[in-house]
Amino acid sequence: MKLKDKIKEFIKQEKKDRKLSDEELLKRQKEFEAEALPHMQFLYNFAYRMTGNEEDAKDLIQETYLKAFRFWDKYEPGTNIKAWLFKIMKNSYINKYRKATKEPGKVDYDEVQNFYETVRDESFETSDLQEHIFENIFEDEVIEALAKLPEEFRTVVILADIEGQTYEEIAEFLDIPIGTVRSRLHRGRKMLRKNLFEFAKRKGYIKGKPEDYDLKDPDKD
Amino acid sequence: MDCRQTREVLSALVDNEIDETTKREAEEHIWRCATCRTEFELEKKTKDLIRTRVKLINIPQELVQNILTQIRTIQDGYESSVKFKTDPNQKVKPWLEVAFSVGVALVVISLSLVLITVYENKMAQKELIAKEVSGILSHFDSIANGFVKPEIISDDPNIITSQVYLKAEFTPWVMQIPNFKMVGASFNARHSNSEIEKCVNLIYRSGDKLIFLHQIPLHRARIHEDVKKRISKGEWIYDSIGDDSFVIWGTGELLCCAVSNLSKEELEQVLKQSW
Numbered sequence: 001m002k003l004k005d006k007i008k009e010f011i012k013q014e015k016k017d018r019k020l021s022d023e024e025l026l027k028r029q030k031e032f033e034a035e036a037l038p039h040m041q042f043l044y045n046f047a048y049r050m051t052g053n054e055e056d057a058k059d060l061i062q063e064t065y066l067k068a069f070r071f072w073d074k075y076e077p078g079t080n081i082k083a084w085l086f087k088i089m090k091n092s093y094i095n096k097y098r099k100a101t102k103e104p105g106k107v108d109y110d111e112v113q114n115f116y117e118t119v120r121d122e123s124f125e126t127s128d129l130q131e132h133i134f135e136n137i138f139e140d141e142v143i144e145a146l147a148k149l150p151e152e153f154r155t156v157v158i159l160a161d162i163e164g165q166t167y168e169e170i171a172e173f174l175d176i177p178i179g180t181v182r183s184r185l186h187r188g189r190k191m192l193r194k195n196l197f198e199f200a201k202r203k204g205y206i207k208g209k210p211e212d213y214d215l216k217d218p219d220k221d
Numbered sequence: 222m223d224c225r226q227t228r229e230v231l232s233a234l235v236d237n238e239i240d241e242t243t244k245r246e247a248e249e250h251i252w253r254c255a256t257c258r259t260e261f262e263l264e265k266k267t268k269d270l271i272r273t274r275v276k277l278i279n280i281p282q283e284l285v286q287n288i289l290t291q292i293r294t295i296q297d298g299y300e301s302s303v304k305f306k307t308d309p310n311q312k313v314k315p316w317l318e319v320a321f322s323v324g325v326a327l328v329v330i331s332l333s334l335v336l337i338t339v340y341e342n343k344m345a346q347k348e349l350i351a352k353e354v355s356g357i358l359s360h361f362d363s364i365a366n367g368f369v370k371p372e373i374i375s376d377d378p379n380i381i382t383s384q385v386y387l388k389a390e391f392t393p394w395v396m397q398i399p400n401f402k403m404v405g406a407s408f409n410a411r412h413s414n415s416e417i418e419k420c421v422n423l424i425y426r427s428g429d430k431l432i433f434l435h436q437i438p439l440h441r442a443r444i445h446e447d448v449k450k451r452i453s454k455g456e457w458i459y460d461s462i463g464d465d466s467f468v469i470w471g472t473g474e475l476l477c478c479a480v481s482n483l484s485k486e487e488l489e490q491v492l493k494q495s496w
Contacts, residue, residue: 029292037285044280053387058284065288069295134266142274160236161271167238179229186232189267196270 032072036065039082042163043089049158050093052147060096064089086173133193133200145195153188160185222250227257235265281380319429323465323482330462331355350448350458354467357422357435357478371407371424378403385421391438393421394475398495401425401432432491435478442476452476457492461485468492 043064047057067088068075075084146154155174159165160181171178227250233239234247251258334355373384382395385406395403405424420437451458452471459468466485469478481488 032292033289040280040285040288041277044284045277048278049275054281054383055387058281061280061284062288062291066291066295069292134270137270137274139274139276142271146271146275157271161268162275162277164272167233167236182233182238183229185236186228186264189232189264189271192271193263193267 028072032069035081036068036085039085040065042082043085045163046086046158047089047093049143049146049162050154051097052143060089060092063092067092080172083169083172087175090173133196136200136203137196141196141199142192145192145199148195149188149191153184153191156181156184157188157192161189222246224250224254224257227251227254228260231257231261231264234261235268282377283375283380319482320431323431327358327462327465330465331358350445350460350469351462354462354469354478354480357433357480358462358465358467371405371422373406374404376404381406381423385423389421390419391421391475393423393436394472394477395423396434396495398425398432398491401427401430401491430481430483432479432481432483432488435480436475439471439474439476444476457489459485459489 040061044057044061047060047064048054051057051060064085068085071088075081146157149157156170159170159173160167165173167178167181170181174181176184227247230239230243230247234244234251239247251261334351372388373381375381375384381403385393385395388408402425403423404426407422407424408419420435422436423434425432425434448458448469452469455471457468457470459466461467461484465480465482466488467478467480468488469476471477479488479492483491
């Protein structure tokens with residue numbers, strides 16, 4: 001019933017704000033449906049991978065679309081609607097799932113990590129061992145490994161590798177420079193590979209002496 | 222280009238998101254440097270792995286419908302008659318009505334069963350079983366009367382199935398019943414005598430016939446030893462209460478109980494087909 005009250009409020013606001021004729025309202029609705037609905041698949045997949053379940057993903061998408069419709073006047077025709085919708089969803093996601101936001105002044109973890117990553121030249125395991133992980137990995141394991149990534153890395157990996165977005169698009173969605181997209185993606189994939197390697201090790205796909213698998217934790221540097 | 226510079230553009234090289242000059246420089250380095258070459262190969266494989274393993278999923282059908290309904294409601298400025306957040310409910314209503322009448326009968330039955338437990342110390346086996354079932358009946362009844370809404374109602378059995386797997390705290394058995402369609406599912410802890418693990422109730426419907434399939438892990442189910450013995454021997458205990466029939470059986474891990482407004486014989490026939 002909460003939603004119903006919300007909607008009532010919207011309507012009241014709507015009528016107070018501007019006096020639209022019925023034709024204008026209908027036109028607005030048609031416009032919204034034609035522009036915004038085609039991007040639902042993209043948004044839903046992102047929401048699903050971020051929240052990890054259908055219920056939350058559905059809630060997030062519903063909230064996003066209702067908000068978008070409410071603020072449809074704020075959207076400038078001809079600009080990137082997909083990015084606009086994505087940002088609305090991102091805000092809803094943050095409000096819902098990340099109540100405790102990063103404290104201000106915190107060092108950008110991403111950039112620091114990446115610096116060390118590129119300076120340091122050692123790998124977390126020997127390459128021929130890494131090769132083996134690709135053979136026996138199933139969807140569930142990839143999803144689990146993905147879920148373990150810190151949010152900023154998970155976001156770019158989902159957008160690039162699952163949803164097939166270009167760097168330019170991702171940069172616009174997330175309001176970050178293309179260089180950052182590049183580095184987060186590199187780092188994110190590497191961390192994911194490390195997680196997968198841990199699975200493979202645990203499940204015994206990889207054989208050998210235990211000391212061969214003494215992984216250095218790249219996160220602790 | 223050195224190793225550091227190469228690593229910076231490695232993802233871009235894998236994704237071909239790179240200008241020609243930088244690409245050439247990076248490739249030159251990779252050609253010479255085995256470490257960076259491996260790193261490049263691994264990144265490429267990782268990308269392919271994610272892309273091929275994690276599939277895009279389709280939007281749940283009811284989601285689009287819900288959003289459109291809500292938008293149109295905002296638009297029309299109209300309110301009370303529309304139900305939000307629930308699926309197109311009209312289709313569900315007829316069975317709720319049928320279930321209502323079944324439910325009324327069941328209330329009477331379960332009440333009388335309570336009386337029996339109070340006044341009779343020794344119950345016949347038949348009554349004993351009926352008592353076991355009465356909790357389930359009353360749950361069925363409260364759903365039918367709308368006191369409790371099944372957590373899941375959908376037109377699409379696949380949606381119900383995936384939701385059930387997601388929410389259940391054990392692996393339930395989603396039985397296919399010929400000619401019956403799964404229309405909903407509920408979870409309830411109260412009558413299972415176990416607060417920890419919930420049981421699963423699947424609701425099947427065919428016209429005005431309903432089957433309510435209740436499941437709980439056998440080791441959690443607190444049922445009478447005599448009944449337990451009988452079902453662990455593989456017996457399916459069929460019986461009826463008034464116009465309604467039920468059956469209790471075990472699958473090894475699960476205790477199953479089906480309640481229906483079919484006759485005992487019909488229920489037996491239907492379940493034999495689906496077993």
